[in-house]
Amino acid sequence: MNVLTKNLRLFWQGTMLSYIALFAWLRPVTYAASKIVMPLAQMLFFVFLGTYATNSNNVDFYVIGNAVQITAVSGIFGVTMSVGGDRWAGTLPYLFGTPANRVMLFFGRAFMHVIDGTIGVVIAFIWGVTLLGLDLSHTNLPALGLTILVTTLSTCALGLLMGCLSLITSNVMFVNNTVYFLLLIFSGANVAIDKLPAWMQALSQILPLTRGIAASRALVAGQGLAEIGPMLLTELGIGFVYGTLGYFMFHWFEVVAKRRGSLETV
Amino acid sequence: MNAIEVNHLKRVYRAAIGVFKRSIKEVVAVDDISFSVEKGELFGLLGPNGAGKTTTVKMLATLLIPTAGNISIMGFDVVKQANEVRKRIGFIFGGERGLYWRLSAEDNLRYFASLYGADPEVSKKRIPYLLEMVGLKGRGNERVEGYSRGMKQRLHVARTLLHDPEVLFLDEPTIGLDPVGAREFRQVILDLQTEKKTILLTTHYMFEADALCDRIAVIDKGCTVALDTPGGLKKHVSDLSIVEMETFGAPEEVLNGIRALPFVDAVSVEDQDQRQLLKVQTERGAEAVPDLMAALDGQRVGRVIVREPTLEDAYVRLVGGKV
Numbered sequence: 001m002n003v004l005t006k007n008l009r010l011f012w013q014g015t016m017l018s019y020i021a022l023f024a025w026l027r028p029v030t031y032a033a034s035k036i037v038m039p040l041a042q043m044l045f046f047v048f049l050g051t052y053a054t055n056s057n058n059v060d061f062y063v064i065g066n067a068v069q070i071t072a073v074s075g076i077f078g079v080t081m082s083v084g085g086d087r088w089a090g091t092l093p094y095l096f097g098t099p100a101n102r103v104m105l106f107f108g109r110a111f112m113h114v115i116d117g118t119i120g121v122v123i124a125f126i127w128g129v130t131l132l133g134l135d136l137s138h139t140n141l142p143a144l145g146l147t148i149l150v151t152t153l154s155t156c157a158l159g160l161l162m163g164c165l166s167l168i169t170s171n172v173m174f175v176n177n178t179v180y181f182l183l184l185i186f187s188g189a190n191v192a193i194d195k196l197p198a199w200m201q202a203l204s205q206i207l208p209l210t211r212g213i214a215a216s217r218a219l220v221a222g223q224g225l226a227e228i229g230p231m232l233l234t235e236l237g238i239g240f241v242y243g244t245l246g247y248f249m250f251h252w253f254e255v256v257a258k259r260r261g262s263l264e265t266v
Numbered sequence: 267m268n269a270i271e272v273n274h275l276k277r278v279y280r281a282a283i284g285v286f287k288r289s290i291k292e293v294v295a296v297d298d299i300s301f302s303v304e305k306g307e308l309f310g311l312l313g314p315n316g317a318g319k320t321t322t323v324k325m326l327a328t329l330l331i332p333t334a335g336n337i338s339i340m341g342f343d344v345v346k347q348a349n350e351v352r353k354r355i356g357f358i359f360g361g362e363r364g365l366y367w368r369l370s371a372e373d374n375l376r377y378f379a380s381l382y383g384a385d386p387e388v389s390k391k392r393i394p395y396l397l398e399m400v401g402l403k404g405r406g407n408e409r410v411e412g413y414s415r416g417m418k419q420r421l422h423v424a425r426t427l428l429h430d431p432e433v434l435f436l437d438e439p440t441i442g443l444d445p446v447g448a449r450e451f452r453q454v455i456l457d458l459q460t461e462k463k464t465i466l467l468t469t470h471y472m473f474e475a476d477a478l479c480d481r482i483a484v485i486d487k488g489c490t491v492a493l494d495t496p497g498g499l500k501k502h503v504s505d506l507s508i509v510e511m512e513t514f515g516a517p518e519e520v521l522n523g524i525r526a527l528p529f530v531d532a533v534s535v536e537d538q539d540q541r542q543l544l545k546v547q548t549e550r551g552a553e554a555v556p557d558l559m560a561a562l563d564g565q566r567v568g569r570v571i572v573r574e575p576t577l578e579d580a581y582v583r584l585v586g587g588k589v
């Protein structure tokens with residue numbers, strides 16, 4: 001077996017096992033509910049609330065916005081659990097006692113959630129098409145797929161940063177819920193961004209999802225990859241920044257914990 | 267080259283106390299500890315609660331930075347060459363935490379093997395071998411959440427042997443095991459020694475240290491107070507005999523009265539339900555018994571035995587009557 005396949009197998013084993021080990025929702029029924037029922041519930045809620053409140057007929061706006069935003073379930077909650085889970089498992093000393101490459105270890109924690117989040121969005125789009133009349137006949141589907149993947153990546157990167165917070169504080173579930181709901185508004189999933197106050201718009205611009213949702217809407221409206229390309233690149237760049245910040249925070253956590261002796265304090 | 271080399275090790279913890287008026291309290295967990303362990307040696311680290319054993323093991327295992335002093339393992343510095351050290355060591359902190367309870371034992375091992383970069387083909391053979399070695403054969407595919415404490419501790423042993431380390435640190439590995447389980451566990455440790463592994467062990471069970479260790483360091487309040495073979499340590503008390511007296515609820519004043527007697531060297535008290543077992547160290551042996559009975563001042567006394575000192579008695583003398 002050559003070095004590359006060996007390393008790939010190692011990476012796969014590590015990410016897959018850590019996903020099962022640390023992602024506490026992974027009981028089949030709850031998992032299915034979170035993947036299938038919850039996107040539909042969220043979508044129906046905002047579609048009916050949104051169209052009723054704005055008295056308009058822009059169902060697609062809410063369907064697309066919430067379908068893409070669903071990726072934050074994996075990206076924020078899932079990734080945070082996978083990074084922070086070692087704290088309550090008491091595995092941190094054993095983890096940091098290995099010579100494992102920390103970059104692989106850290107980003108590996110998010111890997112399965114990227115796949116998972118992408119699948120979640122696809123399921124949500126299927127609900128949109130089958131139940132809420134979403135029309136994808138003018139859509140460049142490969143480009144939409146790429147947009148979903150890129151958006152999921154950048155959302156998971158924010159999740160990695162949140163996960164590091166959860167290594168340090170125990171209140172992270174509160175912070176996570178807040179972030180999730182803020183994303184519902186700030187990302188433009190349910191409110192057109194240009195209707196937001198200026199300070200909120202500014203925040204929107206530095207969050208993941210915002211451009212991914214805008215790009216998805218543009219694609220469904222019939223635009224092509226060339227038009228949305230810049231948005232995707234920026235979305236990816238935002239993810240890169242959060243991922244890098246997350247990694248430095250993870251590294252910093254290890255260094256400080258070894259200095260202070262706080263590796264296994266819960 | 268020694269396998270482990272510890273020079274003037276020191277570790278101070280700074281802990282914040284108080285919620286509103288925060289102040290910093292410094293705890294000197296390890297003050298000045300030095301020792302070296304030869305390759306293949308089984309070395310014991312003994313000391314009362316809070317002596318600094320776990321703190322020392324954490325520094326050996328690259329998980330805690332020393333405040334001063336240095337440690338080298340197989341010639342590598344634990345701070346500057348941490349990854350080289352990590353490839354060569356295994357460690358266990360007693361207890362059942364530190365495993366992924368939602369995974370099976372095999373998957374736990376597979377995961378840790380991946381962290382050590384072990385070739386998956388090699389792990390495929392090594393994992394069943396290790397599970398058999400620690401007595402978990404046939405249970406490997408069960409989730410760890412259903413394991414008993416002893417099984418989890420055995421799994422920790424398998425985990426730490428995945429990468430075939432040369433040096434092992436075992437911090438109270440038999441804590442909380444039943445007597446039979448603890449005995450089987452000691453056999454595993456002895457088997458490891460025959461594989462030429464260097465082992466550093468901490469324990470509160472003196473007979474365990476006596477039976478297993480080639481040499482023992484006794485530490486107290488962060489300092490080494492003795493370092494010798496079990497036989498050598500016993501010589502510290504070879505001039506003494508031990509009078510064991512069973513009493514029933516003797517009050518503290520009476521015990522202090524005994525401690526104050528001129529011919530009494532040290533007294534340790536073991537509480538066992540209604541009874542107490544006093545272990546009095548004295549040069550006078552059986553002759554001391556009448557005076558001791560008098561000092562007990564009418565307290566009910568059960569069995570009285572005069573015996574030769576053990577490692578435990580040597581330990582008690584070294585750390586001043588605390589067990």
Ligand SMILES: Nc1ncnc2c1ncn2[C@@H]1O[C@H](COP(=O)(O)OP(=O)(O)OP(=O)(O)O)[C@@H](O)[C@H]1O
Pocket residue numbers: 260261262279280281293294295296313314315316317318319320321322
């Ligand atoms: N993370 C920490 N922060 C602050 N103080 C600590 C920390 N860990 C240990 N200490 C203190 O350092 C001292 C030594 O603790 P350590 O755990 O090394 O003792 P030990 O010899 O292993 O004791 P035991 O036999 O009870 O396991 C104790 O006073 C303890 O309270």
Ligand SMILES: [Mg+2]
Pocket residue numbers: 319320321437
């Ligand atoms: Mg300890």
